[in-house]
Amino acid sequence: MATTHALHLPDGQRLPWHLMDKAVWDEEGVTVTMTDGVSHRVLLPEPGLLPETVRERVTASIVASRRVQLDARGGVRLVARRVPGYDTPRWEFIFDPGLDSSDPGLRALAEQALEEVRRSLGV
Template sequence: MFGFRRLPREVRTALALEPGERVVSHARAAGDGHVVATTHALHLPGGLRLPWHLMDRAVWDEEGLTITMTDGAVHAVRLPEPGLLPETIRERVTATIVASHRVPLDPGGGVRLVARRVPGYDTPRWEFIFDPGLDPEDPGLRALAEQALEEMRRSLGV
């Protein structure tokens, strides 16, 4: 119906699903394998599991999907027919974000303060996403980011 194909049984059984996690959408990857979106994560061919709350961005083009994680890792997969995956990924990643605010730190750039919902936790997890070119390990920049986060939390009452 509407071009939807069932996920092959062998693909479903090979997924390492957490309790309560269910398949939402999927698409066949170029070559071999499937990309499977679940309620908790995106599963790539080869068994790689990318939780929604750790994704920074997903970009689609004629080649397929490129995902950048909050730690800077980049994953790409070719998808000839993405089906409902673009909409599912956008909805799932967006649903994890409680708050997001960019703060300039120095003339070289800034940091994005992001609070995300994490499955199994009652309170959001805060993270720093530094602009490219800034060293997230620099103690001075970390201190400025921590100060900005405290100001933001105070203003939000959390």
């Protein structure tokens, strides 16, 4: 079930729109991947308007999204999202696969890139 704030799964889990990274649909259902990398699979043989609703709500939560190359190993996607109940967007770092998001050097590069992006966008 889709509400204005989240997708509610049959097992009772609540997946907020602003924490969804992507949803991939196939003939059996959907796989939703959250920004923390955790995936949820739901069987939906007849999804109705749910795919369009998910796309609309996740897209509406995104204020800005920029990918920045950090070094020769890869980069990070900087995403600002609207969070219900907050006036300012929440920024998140989505590092390329294989990069260690806890690496202090990479975190420092990502923080520097975020400041540049925020300054350039005025967000």
